[in-house]
Amino acid sequence: QKEVEQNSGPLSVPEGAIASLNCTYSDRGSQSFFWYRQYSGKSPELIMFIYSNGDKEDGRFTAQLNKASQYVSLLIRDSQPSDSATYLCAVDSGGSNYKLTFGKGTLLTVNP
């Protein structure tokens, strides 16, 4: 069974710090990797995607992918209280990116 594992947290960081969120996945055939942010009681919204090994930066967010280690991470620099949310890692199913498998998410709290 294809699995996506995340530390459920909560991860608590002070305002202005770097938050580091991690995700491992079991399907070696996966090609596409996504980070979704979900505020409490709301639906997920896409914040980052990465398809190639290495780093991808977008503003304060950096996604990192290591396919050999089956590991993907999200760094949030200069964390703000508005970043407090659950971050869901999602991975495609063996190259079929019509279907995503989501992790349970990591709850991030940024303290003012």
Next chain:
Amino acid sequence: DAMVIQNPRYQVTQFGKPVTLSCSQTLNHNVMYWYQQKSSQAPKLLFHYYDKDFNNEADTPDNFQSRRPNTSFCFLDIRSPGLGDAAMYLCATSRAGPRTGELFFGEGSRLTVL
């Protein structure tokens, strides 16, 4: 603004009383999905449509059915809701092609079963 709209946002039903949730989109996306999300759990894919092609997940209970009468609309029917079906139901869309995994979610329909 182009978007994904779900109705109703909140639905209360009685055990065994059928429920229909709707989803409409103005993004003109080929692919539409229904996910079930319970508290503190990962969204779980129930089924998806690629255009009119319906794809059911193997572990989706028979109690759940779906219809997509046209590109813009998709419905989730729960024929006989049980207490375990109480959850947030999320509709999502995406473009077909290399960026299919970039999902656009509606605001969700929260189902309560009494």
